Amino acid sequence: VARALANSPSIILADEPTGNLDLKTGGEIISLLKEMSNEQGVTVIxxxxxxxxxxxxxxxxxxxxxxxxxxxxxxxxxxxxxxLSS
Incomplete structure (x- = not known):
């Protein structure tokens, strides 16, 4: 994750960003992605x-x-x- 973020990307393509992580670490990754989107204008796909x-x-x-x-x-x-219903 750190290597992917080192160059301050404008777009992050994340394939199963919480896959194989424990609940705490997965939550931290979700929070990090949202923070980058809100504060740095990064688009997260x-x-x-x-x-x-x-x-x-x-x-x-x-x-x-x-x-x-x-x-x-x-x-x-x-x-x-x-x-979930839509």
């Missing part, structure tokens, strides 16, 4: 199965069978404990 990333996303692009299924703004999502 993330491919993930981690629903915790929804809370820090502005837009969600749903992919199904290799194709874009739908695009939603974060405020359009309804997140329920134990599930």
């Amino acid at each position: 993330s491919a993930t199965h981690d629903y915790k990333m929804l809370n820090v996303s502005d837009q969600v692009i749903w992919i199904r069978d290799g194709r874009v299924d739908k695009i939603q703004e974060r405020d359009e999502l309804k997140i329920n404990t134990g599930g």
Whole structure:
């Protein structure tokens, strides 16, 4: 992660940024990405199965069978404990 951020990128492409991490470290990575977006204007594009990333996303692009299924703004999502509905 440090090497990827060393050159102050304007765009970060993150493939499963919280994958294989414990909950605490995963949360720290999510916070770091959101902080970079808010404070430095970095665009973060993330491919993930981690629903915790929804809370820090502005837009969600749903992919199904290799194709874009739908695009939603974060405020359009309804997140329920134990599930997600759109």
